[in-house]
Amino acid sequence: MKRVSFIPLLFLIAPVVGQDAKDAKQLLYYGKSESAKDVLHQIVKNDPDDAEAWYLLATVYSEPPGNIKVPNILHAAPQDVKEDPYFMVAKGAVLLPGSNVQEADRYFSDALEKTKYKKPEILLAVAKTIIRAEKGDANHAIDLLNRAIKKDKRNPELYTELGKAYRKLNNGTEAFKAFRQAIEADNKFAEAYYLTGMLFRTQNNSDLYLEYFNKAIQADSKYAPAYYQLYYHYYFRNVNKAKEYLEKYIALSDHRIENDYDYTDILYLTKNYKQAIELAKKLIEIDNDKVPARIYKLIAYSYQETNDHLNAFNYIHRYFDVAPDSILIARDFILLGDLYTEKQHNDSAMFFYKVGAALERDSSLLVKYYKMIADLAKEQKDYSGTATWLGKYYLINEKSTNVDLFNWGLAWFQAGNFEKADSVFAMYAEKYPDQVFGYYWRGRSNAAIDTTMEQGLAIPHYLKVVEIGEEDTTGNSKRQLIESYGYLAGFEANQNKNYGKAIEYFEKLLQLDPDNEAASKYVQILKEALSKKDPLTDS
Numbered sequence: 247m248k249r250v251s252f253i254p255l256l257f258l259i260a261p262v263v264g265q266d267a268k269d270a271k272q273l274l275y276y277g278k279s280e281s282a283k284d285v286l287h288q289i290v291k292n293d294p295d296d297a298e299a300w301y302l303l304a305t306v307y308s309e310p311p312g313n314i315k316v317p318n319i320l321h322a323a324p325q326d327v328k329e330d331p332y333f334m335v336a337k338g339a340v341l342l343p344g345s346n347v348q349e350a351d352r353y354f355s356d357a358l359e360k361t362k363y364k365k366p367e368i369l370l371a372v373a374k375t376i377i378r379a380e381k382g383d384a385n386h387a388i389d390l391l392n393r394a395i396k397k398d399k400r401n402p403e404l405y406t407e408l409g410k411a412y413r414k415l416n417n418g419t420e421a422f423k424a425f426r427q428a429i430e431a432d433n434k435f436a437e438a439y440y441l442t443g444m445l446f447r448t449q450n451n452s453d454l455y456l457e458y459f460n461k462a463i464q465a466d467s468k469y470a471p472a473y474y475q476l477y478y479h480y481y482f483r484n485v486n487k488a489k490e491y492l493e494k495y496i497a498l499s500d501h502r503i504e505n506d507y508d509y510t511d512i513l514y515l516t517k518n519y520k521q522a523i524e525l526a527k528k529l530i531e532i533d534n535d536k537v538p539a540r541i542y543k544l545i546a547y548s549y550q551e552t553n554d555h556l557n558a559f560n561y562i563h564r565y566f567d568v569a570p571d572s573i574l575i576a577r578d579f580i581l582l583g584d585l586y587t588e589k590q591h592n593d594s595a596m597f598f599y600k601v602g603a604a605l606e607r608d609s610s611l612l613v614k615y616y617k618m619i620a621d622l623a624k625e626q627k628d629y630s631g632t633a634t635w636l637g638k639y640y641l642i643n644e645k646s647t648n649v650d651l652f653n654w655g656l657a658w659f660q661a662g663n664f665e666k667a668d669s670v671f672a673m674y675a676e677k678y679p680d681q682v683f684g685y686y687w688r689g690r691s692n693a694a695i696d697t698t699m700e701q702g703l704a705i706p707h708y709l710k711v712v713e714i715g716e717e718d719t720t721g722n723s724k725r726q727l728i729e730s731y732g733y734l735a736g737f738e739a740n741q742n743k744n745y746g747k748a749i750e751y752f753e754k755l756l757q758l759d760p761d762n763e764a765a766s767k768y769v770q771i772l773k774e775a776l777s778k779k780d781p782l783t784d785s
Contacts (some may be wrong), residue, residue: 266289266296267286267296267298267299267302269285269290270282270302272601273285274302274306276468276469276498277470277471277499277500278499279500280500280501281305281306281500282302282306283303283306286299287303287673290303290323290784294324294327295324296327297327297330297331297336298332299335300320300323300327300332300333300336301332301335301336301339301371303319303336304320304336304340305339305374305378306340307319308340308343320333320337320340331356331357331360331368332368332371334353334354334356334357335354335357335368337353337378338351338352338357338372339375341353342375342376342379342381342382343380343381347381349659354372354375354376357371358390360512362386363393364397365392366397366398366401366404369390369391369393369394370390370394370401370403370407372387373387373388373390373391373394373411374387374407376390376405377387377394377410382395382414383414384411384412384414385411385415387411387414388408388411388412391404391408391411392408395640398433399431400431401431401496402428402429402431402432402435402437403435403437404428405426405428405431406424406425406428406435406437406438406441408427409421409422409423409424409428411756412424413445418445418449421441421445421640422445423703425438425439425441425442425445426438426442428778429442433465435465436462436466436469436472437471438461438468439458439459439461439465439472439477440458440459440462440469440472441460441472441560442453442458443456443458443459443461443462443472443475443569444475446458451510452479452772455475456476457699457729459475459476459479460472462728468498470495470498470499472479473491473492473494473495474491474495476491477492477495477508480514481515485512485515488515489512489515492508493509498511498590503533506528507529507541509525510522510529510541510544512546513525514544514548517551519548519549519551519552520548520552522545522548523543523545523549525550526541526544526545527545530542539565539570539573540569540573540785541568542561542562542564542565542568542569543561543569543578545557545561546558546559546560546561546564546565547581549561550581555585555588558581558585559582559585559589562578562581562582562585564580566578566582575605576602576603576604576605576607576611576615577602577608578602579601579602579605580602580615580618582598583595583596583597583598583599583602583618586598592622592625592626595622596619596622596623599619599621599622602615603615603619612638613639613642613643616635616639616642617635617636617639619631619635619745620632620635620639620657624657629661629662630657630658630661630663632660633654633657633658633661633666634659636650636654637654637670639654648678648681648683651670651677652673652674652683652687654670655667655670655673655687656687658670659690659691659694664691664694664695667687667691668688668691668692668695671683671684671685671687671688671691672684672688674687674711675688680714681714682710682711682718682723682726684709685707685708685710685714686707686708686711686730688704689704689707689711689730689733690729691704692704692707693733699736699737699740700741702737702741703738705737708733711723711726711730712727712730712731712734715727715730724758727754727755727758728755728758728759728762731752731754731755731758732751732752734751735747735749735752735755735765735768736748739768745772745776746776748768748772749773749776751773752768752769752772
């Protein structure tokens with residue numbers, strides 16, 4: 247499908263119309279290769295004997311290397327120009343990226359010998375071609391550039407290409423020196439500052455690479471590549487500043503579809519959601535099946551941020567339809583879970599939440615997701631699920647409280663898994679030994695396990711409640727004490743047949759709850775049993 251270009255109107259700038267190779271070289275210097283192509287095609291059409299234009303056209307079309315259009319373009323050149331050294335370099339430039347290295351070298355040698363290695367422009371042309379090609383010999387390029395520098399010491403381009411050759415050899419020290427020489431030759435030559443910045447960027451030295459990228463645009467405010475690097479730096483640090491640099495880069499560059507994608511991204515990151523949606527939809531329309539899956543995701547998230555959840559739901563599904571599994575992240579599943587929750591499709595929501603949590607590696611987000619899943623399980627009255635996720639939440643959350651631990655144990659109790667409830671409340675009692683809650687709920691859990699009281703599993707825990715509760719002058723333990731007294735009284739009466747001890751516990755209960763009719767009734771029954779000297783009572 248033919249791509250239809252679009253870009254915000256503020257970026258529409260008429261291309262420079264060049265008249266000769268110098269204009270084309272200027273465009274290439276600023277990174278405007280498409281504009282340079284148009285200019286060069288016009289030049290060779292109007293002046294087919296311009297060998298330098300043919301050379302520049304070959305170099306433009308040989309990026310990426312091996313472009314099949316290049317040989318056909320050169321075939322259109324008139325016979326007379328084919329003997330020009332520039333055209334010989336063009337032929338070598340076409341052949342070098344492929345498997346014809348020796349034939350390419352023959353063309354380079356012919357061009358150099360024809361000029362007796364004395365013309366700096368031909369030495370430079372050969373060196374540039376060699377440096378750019380993957381199979382090019384950087385040491386040979388260095389030799390040619392040094393020859394050229396001897397004849398033209400004030401040409402900054404010779405030094406920048408020398409620096410590029412050293413970079414190709416991974417010799418950063420010599421590359422830096424060469425770029426410094428370029429600046430000394432012409433302190434307005436922005437590319438030298440830019441390339442120095444790129445050296446420091448490979449070292450991740452942000453202070454220095456920012457210094458040199460800024461120096462590049464100070465030297466020449468039209469030098470677009472430096473703006474892009476500044477945009478890229480601030481993209482991860484200050485998105486509003488990144489947006490400013492990207493807008494400057496786009497305004498100074500040829501249109502590329504990649505620019506549209508970058509600008510759509512930055513609109514989203516700077517919370518210009520409406521514009522981001524509009525541009526993203528336009529990209530889907532014009533780029534069709536080539537549009538990256540993330541664009542659907544960007545639209546979904548933008549709609550979510552603007553509370554248009556229906557469209558968010560539709561576009562996140564489109565994203566899942568086209569995105570490979572390898573790029574799906576936890577947050578994508580969580581968003582879909584949120585949207586299903588809103589639709590009250592809780593089973594689907596739970597599925598996506600669980601997948602999202604399984605993919606998440608950020609513990610601070612996992613805390614949030616675990617609690618969210620636990621709450622949804624509780625809403626569905628899935629207490630076992632609630633307990634499972636509350637446990638994950640508690641164990642990973644550095645800010646967990648006694649309430650979180652209590653809720654975890656209570657969920658196991660509500661799920662009927664009294665053994666696990668007892669284990670959690672044992673943790674509570676150990677961590678908060680001065681509170682009755684851990685012991686009280688251990689008592690209740692063990693009472694539910696030992697339903698006949700035969701094993702007396704709950705007794706030590708209820709006794710601990712009594713020990714702590716009787717020292718509590720605030721009255722906050724009243725309810726737990728009442729239940730503990732009642733259970734202990736029942737155990738003494740039914741298991742130990744110690745009616746006197748049972749009466750003692752019931753009377754303590756009645757001091758706290760004098761209107762408790764059941765306790766009063768049991769006290770009366772037990773006292774009557776004692777008065778009759780029942781052989782089953784205490785002696």
